[in-house]
Amino acid sequence: MRCDVCKTAVVQMHCDTCLVNLCTACVGKHMISDESKNHQVVKFQSRKSTPLYPGCKLHPNERCEMYCKHCDIPICSACVASEKHVSHKISLLREMYSSKRKEIQQDIGKIKANISPTYDGIVADVQMKMDRLETKCKEISESIRKLGDDWHRKIDKVVNQLQTELAEIKNAHVKIIKNHREEIIRDISNIDSYLNSSEEILQSNDMSLLFQYKSKVSTLQKSSPHIDISLPSFSPKEIQQDQILKLFGTLSLTKDDHVYNSNMAKQIAETTPCPPAKQLLDKPETMTTINTGFTFLQNIVCLNNAEIWASGDYSVIQLFSINQKSYHESLIRSFHVKIECFFSGPLHIAVTRNGDLVYCHPQGKKVNIDKKEVPHTIELHNWKPQGVCSTSSDDLLVIMDYDRKTGDFLATMRDSNQFQTKVVRFSDFIEKQTIQLDEEGKPLYPCTSYYDRIKYITENRNLDICVADGEVVVVVNQAGKLRFRYSGHNPSPKWNQKFTPRGIISDILSHILIADEMNKCVHIIDRDGQFLRYIDCGMVKPRGLCIDVEDNLFVADYKKKSGEIMKLKYLK
Structure with missing residues (x-):
């Protein structure tokens, strides 16, 4: 990497204030290039270690080192001296900086420990439900076909009628499961995006980004991503010639005995704190x-x-x-x-x-x-x-x-x-x-x-x-x-x-x-x-x-x- 000033020498230093890479010879030239700034020059290996205080919106040449808890905004020393924040509770921005970083770290930890693994499991569960539905429908379809062959031409119409009904049930459930899977994948994408943006904030020394951060953990926890479907079943009966339609067999739905989602819901409830109830x-x-x-x-x-x-x-x-x-x-x-x-x-x-x-x-x-x-x-x-x-x-x-x-x-x-x-x-x-x-x-x-x-x-x-x-x-x-x-x-x-x-x-x-x-x-x-x-x-x-x-x-x-x-x- 080359110096951003002379463009030729190897980088050795870094200005955390201006985010500029410097060689040793160009440090002095950079320091006097803009004397209005408090240049924080560190070794290149220690770059971005100095917190970058946000600029004051009311005083462009000042950096905010204080935080007004009453107004919920960063302020500079000139703001403190003005009458606008008289009697307001003011703290050091570095203290709020540490508190915010801790909040983001806790949110990332909760998502990685609870929410992301839950969604990964749900995706696998949805795929398994689709496989079970496909297998079960194939078994029933084969049973209907064999029974239809035994009953010859007189019951072909009944066989086709039930096959059509089964196909409609399968298609309806497949559509529900696919839509649910797409929704879960979108949720996972949103979670990954949220994690990436949160980690980028943590890695950045731009405190403005830090204080713009709003936690979405409670929103992610509110979703109820499980889905229950009913699997079709076929009940063959003894045949009588005058009661073909009634006795050939019926299709019905039974609850899937798989309890993966119930356990997941219980896990979320035990490991994730619930938001406070409203009154x-x-x-x-x-x-x-x-x-x-x-x-x-x-x-x-x-x-x-x-x-x-x-x-x-x-x-x-x-x-x-x-x-x-x-x-x-x-x-x-x-x-x-x-x-x-x-x-x-x-x-x-x-x-x-x-x-x-x-x-x-x-x-x-x-x-x-x-x-x-x-x-x-x-x-x-x-x-x-x-x-x-x-x-x-x-x-x-x-x-x-x-x-x-x-x-x-x-x-x-x-x-x-x-x-x-x-x-x-x-x-x-x-x-x-x-x-x-x-x-x-x-x-x-x-x-x-x-x-x-x-x-x-x-x-x-x-x-x-x-x-x-x-x-x-x-x-x-x-x-x-x-x-x-x-x-x-x-x-x-x-x-x-x-x-x-x-x-x-x-x-x-x-x-x-x-x-x-x-x-x-x-x-x-x-x-x-x-x-x-x-x-x-x-x-x-x-x-x-x-x-x-x-x-x-x-x-x-x-x-x-x-x-x-x-x-x-x-x-x-």
């Missing part, structure tokens, strides 16, 4: 408000930590910046939805896991997915969408009413079909599940009024499906079985109006939050429907609700001046 604040705090300019603000959904979608005035959807208060500064994108009838209900919106906007309007009788590549539409024909949400599995849940015919009012009232309401699950734009009746065959979502009621829908973290239909909240499990109904809670005269549930959302604790329009508050109930408390922060007519990844609550106020969205902190 409800006694008095929620209003963090900021967003001016949307809407006369009738209806629905909101967070796109990310910095942006939020809002719908209002019956046909407008706009994207706002959360950190800007004024309308002109916060508005990012705006577009109108073409509808046939202006006063036909609110415009419902949701966001998929990929960030695609989903919107629907009762008059349109369809659900629109604004995909970045190719937009898609789900036609609902005789049903009017009254609410939509995206699930943890990236399915869409739509609450919809049967399209009541106009004209003969009495005929409409006599036709019970005119008042049907149901929840439909769409996966890859295909209808996969319908939830409409309880175990006794009665409607889960009774609608006795000729006029549509405004409805909202969400999925809880425990996969329950929660619907607010304007009078009651109906909660069913993932299979569509009724768990409970919540019809309000009025412990004091302050909240003594009729319960009017509008927006509904769930949080990290599986609490269900419900906007009560008439009582001007938000109800919080637990996953089993037990009332916990109210949130009352000066709302007028709360409608839409959403929660960001930092567990902040956003409330869309239907009648608030200028269509305000309130950002609230209600968890500690």
Whole structure:
């Protein structure tokens, strides 16, 4: 290596301040080249041993050697002498430097000791599950083929039918496993990238990078990377000529007895400290408000930590910046939805896991997915969408009413079909599940009024499906079985109006939050429907609700001046 100054002599020294390689003869020339800096010249073998103090943002010629704990920033001696940090708690930057390095080292140790080995094992486990599925399916396929040969031509149709069913089961499970494997590989890539960047920070003497470091260990620990699949099994039966279809055999699914993932989950729980549990604040705090300019603000959904979608005035959807208060500064994108009838209900919106906007309007009788590549539409024909949400599995849940015919009012009232309401699950734009009746065959979502009621829908973290239909909240499990109904809670005269549930959302604790329009508050109930408390922060007519990844609550106020969205902190 050659000297960076003379370009000819062999490198012997190094300036840790300027990161310049020097020969012995050029040390003096470099020292006087910029006398404003405190040059730390060391032997080349000891390079990068001197901490590089960050430059002060307020005083360009000064280096920060202190740290203001109150402001959470490095500061220089000139900053200390100024009035800006009077009475603030100040410590030496070197002390904070050592503390931060220790934190990074601990995080790297946790990832290498617990998280990385766990993911390596899961990849092997996923591959083994795929091999077991392949082997089992081959065995069953051979059994079906041999039995089919024995039964001759009369049962060929039955054999083909079961082979097709088995292939569908296999393909479905292979798709699930492959998708899971790709997700795990992406997680491993993220972990490796995080480890590399963390180790680069440790090896660097740039303290600015060090203090920009934010630990992601808790985020990596939150994932639940295991997957359980059910293996198909075949049960042959004795044959009778008149009962070929029934007695040939059936395909069923049995749980894989492999318990690798359960042990992995237990290992993570034992070796990795859990993040502290969050609790409800006694008095929620209003963090900021967003001016949307809407006369009738209806629905909101967070796109990310910095942006939020809002719908209002019956046909407008706009994207706002959360950190800007004024309308002109916060508005990012705006577009109108073409509808046939202006006063036909609110415009419902949701966001998929990929960030695609989903919107629907009762008059349109369809659900629109604004995909970045190719937009898609789900036609609902005789049903009017009254609410939509995206699930943890990236399915869409739509609450919809049967399209009541106009004209003969009495005929409409006599036709019970005119008042049907149901929840439909769409996966890859295909209808996969319908939830409409309880175990006794009665409607889960009774609608006795000729006029549509405004409805909202969400999925809880425990996969329950929660619907607010304007009078009651109906909660069913993932299979569509009724768990409970919540019809309000009025412990004091302050909240003594009729319960009017509008927006509904769930949080990290599986609490269900419900906007009560008439009582001007938000109800919080637990996953089993037990009332916990109210949130009352000066709302007028709360409608839409959403929660960001930092567990902040956003409330869309239907009648608030200028269509305000309130950002609230209600968890500690």
